[in-house]
Amino acid sequence: MSGEVISSERIPINLRTEALEQLLVERGLVDPQVMDTFIRTYEKDVGPLNGAKVVAKAWTDPEYRERLLDDGTSAVAELGFKGPQGEHIVVVENTDAVHNVVVCTLCSCYPWPLLGLPPAWYKDPAYRSRVVREPRTVLTEMGLELSQDTEITVWDSSSEVRFFVLPQRPSGSENLSEAELAALVTRDAMVGVAQVRT
């Protein structure tokens, strides 16, 4: 290895990451503690529990639901959710008639303040490429069988607008509290590849 630069193909990505971090840290361009803060924020603080609170409130408070569908950005900010990748939020509601599903074909844009960082499936080329061509097939492969009577609307996030799905409230959940409802709501339902179950 000595004497020449190893070719990029042969550098394991973890080593490459360490090398870049070291180069920037030793020149004072990057503070490792700031890096730790970014990482911890998205590991611990900002995740799908935020979105689940929005959904549960919309299910139990009709006026909030109206505000959420009318101006998503302001309505989620009422609950304190804003920040990077949440400049302008549009909320779309799933019903028996229409099922909404969100993708970003060009990268993996995702409403971070509500859902955190995107899961592996959302970033997978098969999802990105195919859900805008054969969404019903893709959803079936991912375990969601929709009624043939339900129309599908796919939202491809190409600007800084971020789309968020308000899932259908499951039957049998009538007596649950807002907190109990929030516990049922999954990340996948708020992107539109799953439904919420009791």
Added chain:
Amino acid sequence: MKAIQLASGVADMGGDSGWGHAPAIEPDEAVFSEEWEGRAFALALLSMRISGSNLDAFRHAMNRLDREHYIDDGYYGRWLYGAENLLLDSAIIAPGAVEARAANLAGGHVDEPSIPESEKPDYAPTAAGSIRQIDTPRKFTVGQRVRAKTMTAPGHTRLQKYTQGHVGTVTIAEPAQVLPDTHAHFIAENAQWVYTVSFDSRELYDEGAENFTLNTDLYEDYLEAAS
């Protein structure tokens, strides 16, 4: 490295086939499945600042990766390579510096290139984020039929291949935003109106396509009126 490169490369994959079965959902996956992913994520966010760059330039820095660098190390792999592109563009790091340091970390003894004189873009955004207030009247209205243009110019764009040349209907008038195509290359913000446009799947593909509605946000420069 600084030459404007064509289109969006492998990133512009909407509508493509050949990527296989839909992914399985892992309900309890870690935010970062390996430690380096979190480090790469944070380094990329900071590299945008250090390089005097912006989010659109970062997206373009990923879009111009070859297929191997875009795909093989996954999402945070392309973030890392994209960040390196930004740092190389602004001469924050020298070509070969990362490779040399990695070799030395692995026990090698290679000379590392000296630190270059930085060349950050002479460009600053007029405000934080991408949304802007503009006075220009909207060219299109909700309900209007519009056609997504066919883009032939080199450089960054958010106009996907699969929508180009197709006719849809404006369904939401979205806020004005900086135009990624010029912002990514530090030319101008070119803030303009954005529209959610609805396409019928059979207009995008063919009569045999699955029946669904495709909504996507298109910047005013991407659109022309359709009769």
